[in-house]
Amino acid sequence: MTIDTSGASSHAFAHHPGYRRMFAPGALTLGIFLPLRFYQGDMRALAGQADLVAAMDRQGFAAAWVRDIPLYDRRFGDAGQLFDPWTYLAYLAARTQTLALATGSAIFTLRHPVDLAKAAASIDQLSGGRLVLGTAAGDRASEFPAYGVPHATRGERYAQAVHMFRQLLRPGPAQISGPLGSLDGLELLPKPAAGAIPLVVTSSSGQPLAWIGRHADGWLTYPEATHTPDGPRRLADKIRAWRACIPDGGFRPHMCNEWLDLVDDADYPRTPVRSGYVLRTGRKGLIDLLGEWRDAGVNHAALGIQHGQRPAAQVLQELAEEVLPHFPSHAGVPARGPQW
Template sequence: MNTTAFLPKNKALPSTSFANHVGYRRMFAPDKLTLGVFLPLRFYQGDEQVLKGQIELIEYIDQKNFAAVWVRDIPLFDPMFGDAGQLFDPLTYLSFIAARTKQVALVTGSSIFSLRHPIDLAKAATTIDQLSGNRLVMGIASGDRAIEYPAYGIDYDQRAARFAQSIDYFRQLMQHGSLEIQSPLGTISRAELLPKPVAGQIPLIVTGASGQSKQWIADYADGWLSYPEATSHSEGAIRLGQKIATWRSLIPNNDFRPHMTNDWIDLVDDPNYPRTPLRGGFTLRTGRHGLIQLLEEWLAAGVNHAALGIQYSKRPAAEVLQELAEDILPHFPSHTTVEGKSVDW
């Protein structure tokens, strides 16, 4: 589907620079790779108490200098998917995490832009941006759980068009002064959204295709998260690199746009345990040497940030995080070139 046709002629384009954006600069730099952690640290399996004590581990992630923590946007639990995410509303939860951390980037992975109205998304996003000291980075998507669309009264087949329209509307809301917005999603005349984001824009990272072409993602996204190819052997990273290179060749003016990927890992005690696919390849069981090898392959492929989920790990979450922090993170340090913004609300 060519969703460019759904955007107005004066399209709100990506930012040409996030040089002063704290969260973005902590995560991304050309030819470098940083590490983030996907929440929850343990999957919900009928008992919400599985999340008890998670905030202390998030504080540990922050203290140990991981680049980011990631939260999912799953409005309704569909047992057919078997994954309820972190249960809490993602932006509300990030506000809570922001109050308990100091430097880690706060990332949605991913906010379902096709289901949410841009005004509500923008109001929550700019609020978190201000309260966290400019640490919010938004992974965004059109959603893949068909059960959610009729619940919102939205046609599932319109999700790609609504996604493109929502991004344009969201970015126009960031502008200063009285707004004049004409969109299929609503009309604004002589009004303004407050607060404004600290650095002028909120980074919008498109997840997967979200119903768009690679050219559209190159033209309108502030970055791209694509799912990894096979992670148990080096050929997967080679294919991923080819996909990234094709996308980057389409970006106007050869601007730097970061690429991200993610994987669910079962990190075992034996550091030499070979890279072994589980669950049809959706999870990787490996030791730390195998994980370092994979991350190095991703770096060579052009990946700038890797988000790791440890939900399937057999070992305690605290133990896995400690090994990641002590033995793997030093190979892929977070960037600290931008000073955090002071928060005094």
């Protein structure tokens, strides 16, 4: 089987509200990873979170990110936002107007492409074209036995799932024959609101860099070190190497994420904590880091504030008032279609 999963140029998303709000060459925007506070045995940790996401929409953030963690493994100590990502994005779509809704990341190896395409296209329609689909092969080996999927096959299965997913979203009935299933004249509905959904590859997802260059609509990677300029310089080298693999040389956005403990001292220096997994800093250090990322070629920064000690609403307010003006969201295009 020939797998044609080529990524689309930015022109393909010229009318996609979520993509246009988040991405433009030479610029960086800000998004927030959910949950705003970690689950530690009590669902009430998420109480009021949707209200804060609605406030983020009004404050001008570019995106809200949700994670796809089907099963809680205590060894990771992180259950994400607990709610199924598709169900929760549908809820947030009804609470927001302009905020892009992003997955970081949908596990394409553990879910069938028909179900992925149905859910993604539904969210995209319900939100008026605001879905940006981060995808991954899955990094929690403990989840794979529950799905009957060998962890060792995740790279191959990921590429197969991306192929079938894109085939299903094309106009008209599908003709598909492959290892994950066959369709003969059946059609998946609905189709995306703007005709396509940006498909972002997370980390390597079991693929070589050349594959990501050819097939990704964008690339989400973990940062290098964030407490000194050396990390962003290494990140710039990685981004340049990836963009050199893009066949037409056109723009594809790069995204990066950081877990952040934003302290109330604006001058607090950038300090790695929790073995470098979290960056503790004041807002001036964060602004410096984001500027270094932008210069490195990063187009969107997804920040997680779960590890912070301050109230989430307070941190979001400071980010909106003091940091967001340096990295504003793009006006883009308005959400498409009726208010379902």
